[in-house]
Amino acid sequence: MAGSHPALNGDGLAGETGEAAIVLEGRITAYTAAPVWRTARDTLARRASVPITVDASRLEHIDDVGVALLFDLTRQQRPRGADVRIRGLAPKFAALVEAYDPEDLAQAPRGARRIGTFEHIGRATVAQLAYGGRIAAFVGRCAAAFAHALWRRGTIRWNEVLEVATEAGANAVPIVLLVGGLMGLIVAFEIGLVAQQFGAVIFVVNGVGVAMLRELGPLMTAIVFAGRTGAAFAAQIGTQKVNEEVNAISTFGLDPVHFLVLPRLIAAALVLPLLVVMADIIGIFGGALVMTTFDIGFLQFYHQLLGAVDASDFLIGILKAATFGLTIAAIGCERGLSTGAGATSVGLSATSAVVSSIVMIVVIDGIFTVVTS
C-alpha cells in the first residue's frame, strides 16, 4: 500500500533492571525507515553499556530496508552484558534478518581506489604510448588490407563505399555549404574593414581566395566531417563491437579491417575533397557578395582572384582534404574497433574519435603549411 502510516518508535527505561527498550511498530519501509533508524541508532549510542531489547512484536510489515535496520541493530559491537536482543519478531522476518553474516558485512564496500598525481601521470603516459602503438599498428593493418584489396581485384566492397560516401558526402552538402558560405562572408567582412582604412580593399580578394582555398575550406569542412562522420564511424563500429558483430565477422574468416574499415577509408578520402570543392566555391562566392558592399563588383572580383591564386593553391587544399579524410576515417574506425564493453563505451569512443580527429587535423594542417610555403 502506498502512503502507509509511518512506524512509530519509542525508547524508554524499564526502570529497575536498568534495561533500555526500543519499540518498533507498524510498517517499516524504504519511505518511512529513515527517522526510525536514526532514533534507534541514537538510543543504542546513548545507552552503550546497558542491554537493549528491541520489541518487534507490533511490526505489521517490513521491506528490505526494514530488514537492513533490524540487522544493523543486531550487529552492533557492544560491551559484554549490553547486547541487543530482538523480541517478538515474526519468524518469517527473523529468518531474513538471521540470513546474513555480520562478519561478511563488517568491512565497508570497496570504493574506487584513489590514485595519486604521480601514478596518474605514469598511467596516462603508459596509456598514450600504448595508444600510439595501437594507431601505428592499425595504420599498418589498413595499408596491408588496402594492398591486399588492390592485389586481388574485386575484393573492395564498392557498394558499401558508395553507401558510406552518400551518407558522409551527399548528405553533408547542406551543412558544408552553410559553414563554407559563412566563412567566406565573415573573412571578407573582417579583412575588408581593416583594408578599407588603408585604401587596399581590392587586396581583400587575394586574402579571401588564398584563405578559402588553402586553409579555411579544407579545415572547416574537415572539422564538420570529423563531428558528423568520424563520430558516426566510431559509434557504428563500436556498436557492432559491443554486439559481437565484429567477432562474427572474424569467425567467418573475414578481416574486420578489410570488411568494415577499408570502405570507410576509401569513401572518406574520396568524398571530403569533393565537399571541400563546394566549400571553396561557396566561400569565395560569399566573399564576392560582401565585396559588393565595398564597391567591388563581381567582374572585378573575378579578375583580381585570377591574378591572386593559381591551381597550386587549389590543389594543395584538395590534397589536404584527402589527407584529412583518411585521418578522420582511420581514427574513427580505430576508436570504434577498440571500444570496450557496455553502452557507455560507445559514447566514449565517439567522443574521443572527434577530439583526436580535430587535434590531428590541426597538426597535419600545420605540417602542410610548413612544407608547402
Add this chain to the structure above:
Amino acid sequence: MESQASASIAISVRELRMGYGSRVLLENASFDVKRGEILVILGGSGSGKSSLMKNMIGLYQPMAGDISIAGKSIVSASPDDKARLQRSLGVMYQSGALFGSLTVLENVRFPLDQFTDLDLAEKNLTARLLLRQVEMGAAESLMPAELSGGMLKRAGIARAMALGCDILMLDEPSAGLDPITAANLDRTILTLRESLGFTFVVVTHELQSIFTIADRAIMLDPVSRSIIAVGAPVDLRDRSDDPRVRQFFNRQPTTAHPAGIHP
C-alpha cells in the same frame, strides 16, 4: 472504500488490445494478478509477452482497454499519478538494464538515493543485503560491464526490490542462466514471496522454472492473438484440451515438417 475482492487484486487487465503501429499482438485480453501470487506469462517467442509486461508497467500505451494497479488505472492516469504508480512496481528488464556508469552497489542504491532520506551507511547496508539475497555480494564493487548475463539479471532484481515495492515484474529472469543459478533464482523468488509478501509477474518460457514458481500461468498465442489458457501450470499441462497448450508444456515440435524434409 475498496471492496474485499478488489483489495486482493494487485493488477487488473481489462479488454486490452496492444501492438505496434498497425500490428496487433494481443486482442481482448482480460486477467487479474492477485496479491501475493506468482503469475507467469507464457508464450512462444514473438507472442508479445514482454510487450504485455511493458503495457502493464505503463511504458507502452495500449491501443484499447484498461490496466489498473491497486485499483488505479495506469492507462488514463496523469503523468504524476502514472509516475507514482510506476514507482510502486519493481521491474527487472530482460538484460538487467543496470546503469553502466555506476557500480553494482550504486545501481542497487540508486532508487534509495532518489526516494529516501536514509544515511549513506544505511543505504549501503540495505543495498548490500539486497545483493546478498540474490547471491551477488561478491560482485558489489564491480561495474556492470564486468558482469555476466546472469549476474546482470540478479543485480537487476536486487535493484527492482530496493524500494520494497509490493509488485515485482521480472522479464525472463532465468533465460540464459545455468541450471544451478536458475534454480537458486527460483528459490529466491519463492523466499521473497514468503517473507516479504511480494506479488510477482514473471515473463518466461523456461518450463522448469514455471513449474517451480508459478501459482498461475496465462498463455499467449501469436496466431489467435489472445490468451489461450489460464490456470495452474500442472493443470494446464495435464488437463488442457487445447493442443497448443499441451504442445507447449510437453515441449513437442510442430507436427508439420519443414518443406523438403521428409521423415
